[in-house]
Amino acid sequence: MCACRCGIRVHIRDGEVRYIDGNPDHPLNGGVICAKGSSGIMKQYSPARLTKPLRRKAGAERGAGEFEEIEWEEVFGILSDRLGKIRSTDPKKFALFTGRDQMQALTGLFARQFGTPNYAAHGGFCSVNMAAGMIYTIGGSFWEFGGPDLERSKLFIMIGTAEDHHSNPLKIAISKFKREGGRFISINPVRTGYSAIADEWVPIRPGTDGALFLALIHEIIALGLYDRDFLVRYTNSGQLVNLDDAHDEFGMFVRTEVPQEEGCYDPQNKLWWDRNTNKPVVTHTEGADPYLFGEFALPDGTSVKPAFQLLKERVKDYTPEWASAITGIPAETIKRLAHEMGITARDQKIELPIAWTDSWGKEHDTVVGNPVAFHAMRGLAAHSNGFQTIRAMSILMTILGTIDRPGGFRHKAPFPRPIPPCARTPNSPLAVKPNHPLDGLALGWPADPDDLFVDENGEPVRIDKAFSWEYPLSVHGLMHNVITNAWRGDPYEIDTLLIFMANMSWNSTMNAQEVREMLNDKKENGEYKIPFLVVCDAFHSEMTAFADLILPDTTYLERYDVMSMLDRPISEFDGPVDSVRIPIMPPTGDCKPFQEVLIELGSRLKFPAFVTPEGRRKYRDYPDFIVNFETEPGSGIGFLSGWRGKGGEKFMRGEPNPKQWEMYAQNNCVFHYELPRSYQFMRNWNKGYLDWSQRNRITRYSEPILIHLYSEVLQKFKLAAQGRGITRKPPAHLAKRVESYFDPLPFYYEPLEAQMSDKGKYPLAAVTQRPMAMYHSWDSQNAWLRQIHTYNYLYVNAATAKSSGIADGDWIWVESQWGKVRCMARYSEAVEPGTVWTWNAIGKAAGAWNLTPDANESQQGFLLNHLISEELPENREGARYSNSDPITGQAAWYDVRVRIYKAEAGEEVSSPQFEPMKPYPGMKARPSWIAYFGGKNK
């Protein structure tokens, strides 16, 4: 259902759902279930369900919600005509963007086969900073790719997390951790949810965590609380950096004389300065021990320093006192936190009797762990300084020696991956060719400026400007800028925008009010600026109103789904896990799984992957596709890794197995491969694991994945911006931007919007949090969940509110430099005084989700997104960049600054208000009361 992908059991009585509970045998949730999962019945039978394909009525304005029912055959006719034409002329005029789905492997394949570069999922507006910041540092990340090993940890630091993707597993783990006496510290401007049960709450000002981490690093290095052995062997701390300013290689690691092919991995051709011989040696030379501090001169006179020395210099001025002024956390607390982390890591070491061999052939009798675990999410990610902040956090985790070790951070397959992972986008517009699949992936991991997806003038190829000089490492795209860019025709106009499972006119867009206008805006010739808009949704969302064509999707109880190794599987620390969904109800009305739609379209448009060389349809339907599709003919790699091979005897790789679905069904819908114990830890440098992973084609290379304490990738961009080296160079107007943010070592800067705001006028930071009992915007149609969150308040520290003359429960205006919303205030003592917050996406447009136009969601609820802009204010040159991290393009949701003041008497309804949406044809009438009883006979 939601992104957590828990195992559930659906109990049916007389064809109706009677009960949904957690599957006790499922590795993810072990039988527990959340509030949303338990309310699945009200989702399945919601009157907000779409049941018929709908077309905007001829003559009706977009957004007016006037639709007529059509048949699927007509839908396919319209789409294959239109898309066929685009594909044969200019494929990039078709854009496909998807929200919180779990089928990026298929949607990505479809887009690539279509030939458009304009594809991405929600990552860019979600938490790409987390993915990129950590993957570019340690080769894996939180999110679905790894997490804290609370089973063995002693000290757990949770930063900026309210709920997260892995919510049930996290809850299970935290409570066990607490019961076993672990110490739990939460760093968050707000104390709710998980933070509520923390042993210590450290309130912090939003956007300042980078300063905190740098100060913690400062203190830990100053006291020698870092794990030296770990740093030496498993990170690039000891590697020598060229500091010859005149050199094109300035800031790069010095390479050995021996030239080595540099593929998509870290070749072991760097140098240490050996303390035994007092000479530069190749890293990991037997018997050598590198200096971590100091400055040395190579025989040719080049001045070099170990990376760790540079880190130490970087954090020199980042003292706890300095950070205290920025974060609002007392310096004493910062020091104590550093001591708690350092001492726990040092003195409570775990030693497991597991023998393993490292990449350099050294045998270890034990696996050692330093039991300090971190977890962080969007509180760090959703700021425009998030990438560098998350790098700082990753480095803090690293110097404590906690990466893929017991009690620290643990990877989940298919991670760790090389830094950066090998996937690349094309690097030139030539990759987009009529009637051809895209020559490369739409999303990838640039390793240097030559990997950017730009034309010869350095201008973006993608509609969202991802992988351009504006946001070079935007590895998940910038979905939040698609509508604005397409509307403006910058970098070009598009024809058809297909949105799947994203509410882009409401909560997953910034600046919602104006974006809604853009969706309706017309050119001079009367044509819409975005000519054709197709929305695939299961419910009556705000977005559907703007569609020209609505494709009614099935629910999670009505379709096949896979949580594939090619996407984001549900792997555990101990090995890869993937899973499937098998429908237990027939589709409601004329709903059709989007997967089937894509396969049908792909077949009709004769995409190479979907038809035989003779042009005949290859796959009957989605289940058939899942079983038989291989990444390349005969590769043996498909969407599912379990029960492959003719009889289901193989895993990870193997021929298609016609009985694969049945075998999943017999096994709780889960395939779980438990790695041998010796492969479960230290995987960045675990020879056994890396070979296993290479043999199973999880990775192409089995070279060790050294932690990038110092990031050469970032330095390469900096050098290019300085006009050095042989790579591409940024256009002049972007050189300064790239030079300042691409720093090989983390640094702190104030979030971009704050830098460009009048903080005297807008003194408060405004953020949102996930309510545990609501999934984004889509649960207000749920009769049970909406009783829990019927509308939302703005929570304000009581002292802050009083100083503005605001009483508890007052109607107030919240104003940013971009606009204002009216809502109600609620006092709270559990929020940092400079922060105000609300639950995310509770406010709705009137009439949406088939609620009555007077429903509380629209009359008392409000959406913070109206206050957030998708673009920053104009800079000095008059350019407007996305309101995003300048490195990754991560949407900076939590950077907005606001002020609050009392609303006039009589203003007792939330603002802004929109023309109420009407119900669509095919939707059930909403009852005035329900007394649900699953199954007719009592």
Next chain:
Amino acid sequence: MTQLALVIDLNVCVGCHACVTSCKEWNTSGSAGPLVDERPYGADPTGTFFNRVQTFEVGEFPNTETVHFPKSCLHCEDPPCVPVCPTGASYKRKEDGIVLVDYDKCIGCKYCSWACPYGVREIDEKSKVMKKCTLCVDRIYDQSLAEIDRKPSCVKACPTSARLFGDIHDPESNVSIAIRENGGYALMPEWGTHPSNHYLPRRKTNIKIHEDELERADNPLKVDGLLPKPAKSEPSLDDITSW
């Protein structure tokens, strides 16, 4: 004698409401259902639930505790709601101490709800009878369910296992041990209702660091602080003057 009850551990409850909706979901189609929802898609939606999760803030910034507080019928050992019921619809079972309402007898006079200090009984506005937590009597004895499923729905759902279920009269039961060892307490003890459900308080783990633990003999700075000595051949004052 048996007294079944829930023990709720406030030390780990994160306020996720899973217990709230899983209770509703089980019971609306169970022997206690259906449970009405009024104006489910309109203004001020409201309905009958047996279990609610509330939130309290304790103290003042920055020393604030946020307490999530689930509450359902406490199945009091001395339930004031039972004797007041004029019809005998409200009763306490001898065999396991569960307090139940017999819907066929209930006249919907609401008197029992007045007699309950905890605010856990809710009238069903459609069926017009008084409803409340049944401790999932239609699950816990159901032999057709697997052993691990013979638990209240809310207990099964709770992701943090903040909800324990068992016999508080059996000193060796999980709930008795939890109450005994973790300072379990009853709500509003002043009324002598002797609630069977208990709550476990917040417990904190702190680390005490002694100054002398900060530095240890194997401090890496002892290694890293030793920078290379300059080569003997490098220039020094010896080269320029002889004094």
Next chain:
Amino acid sequence: MNPAFSVIFLTTLIGAGQGLFLALFTLQSYAAFGLLPKEADGFYATGSLIALAFLALGLVASFFHLGHPERAWRAASQWRTSWLSREVIVLPTFMGVVFCYGLMHFLHWKPQVATLPSGVPVDLSDLFGIFGTMLAFVLFGCTAMIYACLKFLREWNSPLTVVNYILLGGASGFVLAAFYASVAAPELTKFFSGWAFIITFLGLLGRIASLVRNKRLRPKSTIQTAIGVKHPKIVQKSVGFMGGSFNTREFFHGKSEAFFKMLKPAFLVFAFVLPLALLAASFSVASAMLAGFAFIVQYGGLLAERWYFFAEANHPQNLYYQSIG
């Protein structure tokens, strides 16, 4: 609490009915001892009918309070423990006695059953009168105990509740009797008005006593005992739902503080001060209307009093339902 109009009407109507019956039998007793001239049977018969009418109206009102009135008969089963059940038994019994009492007078069928040592003859209607009087008090007791027995509704949990139910019911019954007499037997008006004055005055004292007591009450349950956390500053942030529930509707009167504050003097004036003045006036001014007016004013005042009685009670469950968020 959120007062239900059915219950307000039930308690005030049957209170007046009980009081009226008591007034009638007081008259009969006076007459039996020769303290007043014997009154014609018709006066008693009609008076009983009026009392019955009030009782019946009260009974009807009570049905509006039930979700399942068709099952009301079941409510008689728990007399061992439930005051409500006892009320359910006593009320119809009392009505039966009043009916018999009235019928005897109507039929002039009053066989003598005994003679008191003083020689005063006792007939069957006297016996029924005595029995009815006892039942009237028992009924007052049952009704009042429904509220007074709830120990955590501390505003109610006091003997004053029982005393006041008796006094207020009695007062309205005697005022009603005065009104009735002023129409049917004007010479008795002063007798009833006199008693009505005394009882109303006592009622005023009793009610003031309970108001004073309630004002002094310090809540036994606090947010600290409610959730078991010891800290002087605890504030609820969420009740767990936002569109209301039975627990937010049934236990809060939902009216403004100002309204609530205004109601106390209002009911004191209407239920006590004005009727006392009108009754006092009726001693000097001979007007049939004064007693009638007194009754109407007082009844209105008692409705307000009863509303206030319910609304004033602060149920400890409200500690759990303070703030939506």
